[in-house]
Amino acid sequence: MLQTDRLTAYKMLWxxxxxxxxxxxxxxxxxxxxxxxxxxxxxxxNFVGLDNYLAVISSPLVLNSLIVTAVFAxxxxxxxxxxxFALALWLERDTSTSVLMRVxxxxxxxxxxxxxxxxLKWLFxxxxxxxxxxxxPFGVGDISIxxxxxxxxxxxxFNAMWRDGAFAMIMLLAALKSVPAQLFQAARVDGASTFYxxxxxxxxxxxxxxxxxxxxxxxxxxxxxTYPLILTGGGPADATETIVLRMFRLGFQDHLLGQANALxxxxxxANVIMVAMLLALFRQAQRI
Amino acid sequence: xxxxxxxxxxxxxxxxxxxxxxxxxxxxxxMWTFLDPAKPGGREQALKSMIEGFEKENPGIKIxxxxxxxxxxxxxxxxxxxxxxxxxxxxxNAENLGLILNTDAAADLAPSIMNKWTAARKSDLLMPKSxxxxxxxxxxxxVPLMTSTWVMMYRKDLFRxxxxxxxxxxxxxxxxxAAKKLTKDTNGDGVPDVWGIGLGLAQERFSAxxxxxxxxxxxxxxxxxxxxxxxxxxxGERGVMLQANWVTVDKVAPRESISMTSDDAVDxxxxxxxxxxxxxxxxxxxxxxxxxxxxKEDLGMAPIPAWTAGATGPQPVVGWxxxxxRKSPRLxxxxxxxxxMTSTSSMGLWTEVGGQMPMNKSLMSSAKIKTPQFAPxxxxxAFLEKGAVFxxxxxxxxxxxxxxxxxxxxxxxxxxxVADALKQAAxxxxxxx
Numbered sequence: 001m002l003q004t005d006r007l008t009a010y011k012m013l014w015x016x017x018x019x020x021x022x023x024x025x026x027x028x029x030x031x032x033x034x035x036x037x038x039x040x041x042x043x044x045x046n047f048v049g050l051d052n053y054l055a056v057i058s059s060p061l062v063l064n065s066l067i068v069t070a071v072f073a074x075x076x077x078x079x080x081x082x083x084x085f086a087l088a089l090w091l092e093r094d095t096s097t098s099v100l101m102r103v104x105x106x107x108x109x110x111x112x113x114x115x116x117x118x119x120l121k122w123l124f125x126x127x128x129x130x131x132x133x134x135x136x137p138f139g140v141g142d143i144s145i146x147x148x149x150x151x152x153x154x155x156x157x158f159n160a161m162w163r164d165g166a167f168a169m170i171m172l173l174a175a176l177k178s179v180p181a182q183l184f185q186a187a188r189v190d191g192a193s194t195f196y197x198x199x200x201x202x203x204x205x206x207x208x209x210x211x212x213x214x215x216x217x218x219x220x221x222x223x224x225x226t227y228p229l230i231l232t233g234g235g236p237a238d239a240t241e242t243i244v245l246r247m248f249r250l251g252f253q254d255h256l257l258g259q260a261n262a263l264x265x266x267x268x269x270a271n272v273i274m275v276a277m278l279l280a281l282f283r284q285a286q287r288i
Numbered sequence: 289x290x291x292x293x294x295x296x297x298x299x300x301x302x303x304x305x306x307x308x309x310x311x312x313x314x315x316x317x318x319m320w321t322f323l324d325p326a327k328p329g330g331r332e333q334a335l336k337s338m339i340e341g342f343e344k345e346n347p348g349i350k351i352x353x354x355x356x357x358x359x360x361x362x363x364x365x366x367x368x369x370x371x372x373x374x375x376x377x378x379x380x381n382a383e384n385l386g387l388i389l390n391t392d393a394a395a396d397l398a399p400s401i402m403n404k405w406t407a408a409r410k411s412d413l414l415m416p417k418s419x420x421x422x423x424x425x426x427x428x429x430x431v432p433l434m435t436s437t438w439v440m441m442y443r444k445d446l447f448r449x450x451x452x453x454x455x456x457x458x459x460x461x462x463x464x465x466a467a468k469k470l471t472k473d474t475n476g477d478g479v480p481d482v483w484g485i486g487l488g489l490a491q492e493r494f495s496a497x498x499x500x501x502x503x504x505x506x507x508x509x510x511x512x513x514x515x516x517x518x519x520x521x522x523x524g525e526r527g528v529m530l531q532a533n534w535v536t537v538d539k540v541a542p543r544e545s546i547s548m549t550s551d552d553a554v555d556x557x558x559x560x561x562x563x564x565x566x567x568x569x570x571x572x573x574x575x576x577x578x579x580x581x582x583x584k585e586d587l588g589m590a591p592i593p594a595w596t597a598g599a600t601g602p603q604p605v606v607g608w609x610x611x612x613x614r615k616s617p618r619l620x621x622x623x624x625x626x627x628x629m630t631s632t633s634s635m636g637l638w639t640e641v642g643g644q645m646p647m648n649k650s651l652m653s654s655a656k657i658k659t660p661q662f663a664p665x666x667x668x669x670a671f672l673e674k675g676a677v678f679x680x681x682x683x684x685x686x687x688x689x690x691x692x693x694x695x696x697x698x699x700x701x702x703x704x705x706v707a708d709a710l711k712q713a714a715x716x717x718x719x720x721x
């Protein structure tokens with residue numbers, strides 16, 4: 001690249017860098033500074049060093065929320081991925097039925113997360129929702145789904161799968177479309193079964209897009225606030241309080257901004273690692 | 289000889305200068321509130337009338353209302369004060385006074401308002417102690433605008449059908465006994481269709497529950513003046529176990545109460561699913577309006593129960609307060625309007641037009657409000673007169689009710705013994721001070 005070309009490139013880049021610095025790096029730096037201080041009622045009172053980090057790491061509530069996040073993220077990931085993959089395989093062909101079903105599947109994804117979670121909350125309500133009517137023939141109509149820890153977690157995972165299954169479907173459908181159709185035709189001509197094609201052709205060729213989808217979904221489920229805040233409120237008894245909801249409560253409800261920022265920095269560090277994995281996968285995909 | 293052009297130019301300049309000086313002479317006081325005077329509604333129209341009346345009496349002052357989401361008022365005011373962009377006046381609810389009183393955002397209103405009150409006005413206050421709770425270091429940092437409390441709302445028709453006298457629910461034991469009689473499975477499917485008592489135990493969109501009142505009744509308060517929680521005690525345990533047992537032992541409240549917000553519970557009460565519930569008195573008209581399959585005239589109010597017969601249950605005083613920004617360049621005008629909003633005539637507007645509880649003794653005895661329309665307000669005011677409990681304004685108790693709800697959830701689900709659950713709740717409240 002000529003020197004003048006390089007200078008031109010920098011000149012075109014600097015506005016974006018300035019915006020990024022202002023909107024991302026500055027709040028990050030301020031948040032980090034807050035995490036090193038005792039902040040009460042929105043005022044920095046005194047410097048405490050790493051005390052906020054220690055308080056957060058040793059907090060039983062944070063430990064609980066880490067476990068809850070792991071259970072939720074992994075369960076939702078497995079379910080969402082398999083549902084999305086199944087939908088992508090089922091709706092791959094461009095028939096009118098497939099096109100219609102893709103639209104139907106996409107509807108939950110189009111609805112705002114908050115509205116979708118509120119709708120499901122009403123659906124699951126035992127006193128006034130549809131769930132008791134649907135479950136009554138199975139003899140479990142009087143279970144209060146959102147009032148029991150296990151069923152509340154199941155409801156949360158269902159919320160994630162219901163909405164983000166469409167996202168997984170889109171990602172994997174796009175990847176499926178990139179696989180040459182001749183490969184499948186040749187395999188069928190050679191007598192390969194559907195399961196054999198899936199196991200020996202589809203999955204190996206979709207390895208990178210599958211990894212990208214999985215990492216992307218995992219990042220989303222670890223960082224999502226809307227589902228636990230709206231659907232379950234983190235309850236019952238903190239059974240669905242994820243790490244991000246804990247951070248939200250520390251900062252915006254308890255106003256313990258020092259600890260909230262410390263937790264936010266730790267979550268940020270975890271996200272950086274996950275995004276680095278995602279970028280590595282993208283680079284690998286480009287080489288193929 | 290002066291040309292026509294020069295004369296016209298001079299006249300134009302004089303006109304511009306006059307306009308500019310008029311603009312400088314008029315100041316605009318910005319007020320944040322959850323009310324929008326441009327919208328219909330009793331409180332909105334009351335506020336609109338006050339603004340019009342004030343501006344008429346003070347032609348140099350304009351009041352500009354910027355409606356805000358009520359849950360964010362206190363935080364935004366403090367953040368605005370830190371950034372130098374706070375409004376001149378803001379409204380704060382009692383639960384969030386701690387945030388205001390623990391920062392230097394609010395102005396001392398005593399020199400410009402309270403110190404100028406006549407003796408007659410001071411003695412006319414229904415609850416003069418309400419000013420003590422907002423006084424820090426001799427400075428009065430807020431003025432009450434609207435007052436409310438919690439009451440036991442009940443269905444008179446269901447009480448009649450079950451042969452229950454409302455006097456029997458003056459104690460918590462009486463409430464439990466009545467709730468047992470009122471819980472009914474009307475269609476024989478084994479699941480109650482009407483529950484004796486409604487509870488909203490979620491940690492979001494919460495309100496005060498019987499456990500809170502039980503704890504206050506037993507311990508004399510929720511938090512002391514040093515902002516130390518009092519409820520990790522036998523009194524607190526008694527309160528939490530009372531409502532936990534309603535769900536698990538007495539089965540007079542649904543298990544779903546664990547996940548219900550207070551709004552959900554109020555909706556269920558209006559829908560006829562609960563026979564009794566502790567609700568803010570401000571919701572009386574709303575419940576009557578949304579009553580489904582029952583006559584709105586059958587909505588009754590009783591005071592908060594006590595632990596022993598003959599005792600008065602606690603009636604925590606909450607509501608909305610007006611606060612002026614300490615950094616406001618229009619502090620004189622702002623405090624003048626706050627004084628106007630809390631004057632005897634304005635208090636009349638808040639009650640007669642706005643449907644708010646009277647806060648002046650003269651208003652309580654006024655013939656205008658001794659009508660059936662205002663009976664619920666007078667009733668709630670009478671409860672307050674007997675059992676008013678003031679929370680220490682400088683303490684942050686904004687989420688203490690949520691802490692109680694979490695403790696109750698833990699006990700109902702067997703996650704923690706009641707003593708441990710309350711210790712956790714008390715620690716959470718203490719950490720926020």
